[in-house]
Amino acid sequence: xxxxxxxxxxxxxxxxxxxxxxxxxxxxxxxxxxxxxxxxxxxxxxxxxxxxxxxxxxxxxxxxxxxxxxxxxxxxxxxxxxxxxxxxxx
Amino acid sequence: xxxxxxxxxxxxxxxxxxxxxxxxxxxxxxxxxxxxxxxxxxxxxxxxxxxxxxxxxxxxxxxxxxxxxxxxxxxxxxxxxxxxxxxxxxxxxxxxxxxxxxxxxxxxxxxxxxxxxxxxxxxxxxxxxxxxxxxxxxxxxxxxxx
Numbered sequence: 695x696x697x698x699x700x701x702x703x704x705x706x707x708x709x710x711x712x713x714x715x716x717x718x719x720x721x722x723x724x725x726x727x728x729x730x731x732x733x734x735x736x737x738x739x740x741x742x743x744x745x746x747x748x749x750x751x752x753x754x755x756x757x758x759x760x761x762x763x764x765x766x767x768x769x770x771x772x773x774x775x776x777x778x779x780x781x782x783x784x
Numbered sequence: 785x786x787x788x789x790x791x792x793x794x795x796x797x798x799x800x801x802x803x804x805x806x807x808x809x810x811x812x813x814x815x816x817x818x819x820x821x822x823x824x825x826x827x828x829x830x831x832x833x834x835x836x837x838x839x840x841x842x843x844x845x846x847x848x849x850x851x852x853x854x855x856x857x858x859x860x861x862x863x864x865x866x867x868x869x870x871x872x873x874x875x876x877x878x879x880x881x882x883x884x885x886x887x888x889x890x891x892x893x894x895x896x897x898x899x900x901x902x903x904x905x906x907x908x909x910x911x912x913x914x915x916x917x918x919x920x921x922x923x924x925x926x927x928x929x930x
Contacts, residue, residue: 703834706887707848711840711901749874750837766875768840769904
């Protein structure tokens, strides 16, 4: 199954918010994926197909084998939809 | 679990810096007794160490730290700033709504985040909170969401 990580600085709050909205968008599109939230340092040693995070943290994940997707507004379902359209859904 | 209870709401706060704004949001939680003082420091330190990534959307910051930094009860406060303040975020500055998140390790934490996400996914709520003039205005917005 496709593995998606949502990442924030501490892995406690904002990555969980992003996970909820990403799961909703994936669900609406019937895309099967395992979405997990975590902090930026743990993420670097985790396997994933995609990492979704903010612009602020994307730089420190540049070396990761997963494709890094940037979302600027975590509450904008249109932006999340578009990001998933561009990078995941095909 | 405390989600934007009356004593966790401050409208028209006057602050000059991001750090002051974070402390305002943290102090509401502290006064309510749902976090310890160490948690407010940890919120500020998280900002200093990890930057303003918690400015999750235009005008909205959700500062927080880890449960082990001193959270007694899952909780969310809101500080509406009289004048917006820059946090140093590339796309979402300046910030006008600061939600202090007392991140607990319980299931209530998830419930709180769902409520917060439900509220903020609707930009009409965000605009209304920014334009609120009083606690009553904020209560009205929250009641409509419930």
